Amino acid sequence: MTTQSAAGASPAAPDTQLQQLRFCFYGAGSMAEAVARGMTGRKLCPPEQIGMFNRSGGQRLADLRALYGVTTAETPEDKDRLLAEADVVILSMKPKDAEEALRSVAATLRPGQLIVSMIAGLSIRTIQALLGQPLAVVRTMPNTSSSIGLGATGLSFSGEVSDEQRRIGEQLFRSVGMTVTVEEPLLEAVTGVSGSGPAYLYYIMESMIQAGVELGLDSGLARELTVQTMLGAAEMMRITGEQPAELRRQVTSPGGTTQAAIALMEEHGVGLHFRQGMKKSSQRASEIGRDLERSVLGD
Known part of the structure; x- marks a missing residue:
């Protein structure tokens, strides 16, 4: 039977535990900015505990640092430090860049970290295969209205996600809108309805x-x-x-x-x-996921 539930029609109050956590966004595009803006605007945690970096660096990171007070990284050493120190790593790169990016950071990540993916179409199984270890993964599909606290985010959880980590994932996205929890195959439908x-x-x-x-x-x-x-x-x-x-x-x-x-x-x-x-949007998300999965797993 399919599990579906919704929560958080209004943004949640800041959570004391989340105030202590460190977050790291790998990818600094519009969706990452939307969630980071929501996090800082809702005071989910101090902005300096939010790290962000991308492949190109430069003015984009300078703008994010100036706008939101987040910590950014340009050098490989600083990027590795942000990743290693993070309690929650948020994957927000483009799907076409995901395979190379995740393989490159696999050795830096450690057991106990929570991986939150905002990559359309990329399955939990593929993420864990690329990282080479069964880390706890929350797969999500938010939308850009998260930037004003009115987002709609679909969530699915890997079997490794603890109750505490599940709460962290839910709280993160309730802070920028409402959430729905669905079984992973239905995230493509969420993409077609609210993601796009x-x-x-x-x-x-x-x-x-x-x-x-x-x-x-x-x-x-x-x-x-x-x-x-x-x-x-x-x-x-x-x-x-x-x-x-x-x-x-x-x-x-x-x-x-x-x-x-x-x-x-x-x-x-x-x-x-x-x-x-x-429906085409949903199908395209599935196609992207299948292509990545075949590339990684050979299925």
């Missing part, structure tokens, strides 16, 4: 703003109306608990303006194409 989800909504908002401009509105006003409409619709669904189909029905009067718009969208299969796009 913000981009779908931004895409819709782009179209709404452009349509407003084409109808004669000032671009700034079209943007304000679009943002407020999105906020209001999401909050209406959350507060009322109603299904979206019912809320749509309440807005759609027979023969009215909304029905005219919905009818045209249905005629062109907008809903169908939207669902197919989401």
Whole structure:
């Protein structure tokens, strides 16, 4: 039977134990920044206990250091030190870089550390194989709304994760939004729904703003109306608990303006194409994972 649970609709208060932990991000892209920003903004731990580095270093790390007060590393020696001292190592490099990166740090990591992966498609089995040891692994799929404390993160745990480590993983991502716990194969579905989800909504908002401009509105006003409409619709669904189909029905009067718009969208299969796009995102995550797994494990 599949296990699914959700928690943390509102950000959790800082945890005393987490205040003592050291975190290290391997990878300093937009997702790593989103979580680090959430961690520092929510005071999950002192910013100097958050280490970050990437392959290229340079201005990117300087910007992160200036913005959030985190510790960064440029030299191989400093990178190894951050990794070795961390209680929680967060893997946030691109999937195409994961194999080389994980092999390169395998000898630096030690038993007892918690490995948190934000790498789309990379399975727990593959991570442990690349590291050459059965370390405790939390595989996650967050989204960029974590940067403002409104993230949605899917979590799966390896068998080696202790109850305490599980709590650390959950608390880490509850500090930047809500979490759902699912069996590992369903993380690809989480990717398709919420991992890539913000981009779908931004895409819709782009179209709404452009349509407003084409109808004669000032671009700034079209943007304000679009943002407020999105906020209001999401909050209406959350507060009322109603299904979206019912809320749509309440807005759609027979023969009215909304029905005219919905009818045209249905005629062109907008809903169908939207669902197919989401499934494609999930499928792509699976493809990335299978390719990496074949490369590493030869299966």
